[in-house]
Amino acid sequence: MAGTKAAHPAASDNFTESSSYRLAGGVRVRQERFGLLFYNHRGPRIYFVPTGRFINEDFFDGKQTIGKLVDSIRHKSGLPGERILDRLKEIFRTFEAKGLIDEQRLR
Numbered sequence: 001m002a003g004t005k006a007a008h009p010a011a012s013d014n015f016t017e018s019s020s021y022r023l024a025g026g027v028r029v030r031q032e033r034f035g036l037l038f039y040n041h042r043g044p045r046i047y048f049v050p051t052g053r054f055i056n057e058d059f060f061d062g063k064q065t066i067g068k069l070v071d072s073i074r075h076k077s078g079l080p081g082e083r084i085l086d087r088l089k090e091i092f093r094t095f096e097a098k099g100l101i102d103e104q105r106l107r
Helices: 004-009 009-013 066-077 081-097
Strands: 020-023 025-030 036-040 044-051 101-104
Touching: 020 025, 025 081, 066 081
Parallel strands: none
Antiparallel strands: 020 101, 025 036, 036 044
8 A cells, every 4th residue: 555655645644534525526336235336437447345334325425524434433333433543544545546535625
């Protein structure tokens, strides 16, 4: 992942609990048993992301913050919030690097 971080440093630098995300243009997401299936029409490429039930497709409407997602996962899993946030940072950095999501600013 070191190459991804260098190519997209903003993905990790801007990632905070107040961040929210939308799907990038031409990208669709669907909930599956294993987690999320992303389809990029520009590729075409398919990405399988084993998120279980912790992140659902509705998260990517840009209306929920990372902080609320962390709280939801913490409630379901009992894991510490800092650990969840660190893992989400890795996941969302990858999503951005692959052109699947765009960060949104909530008002």
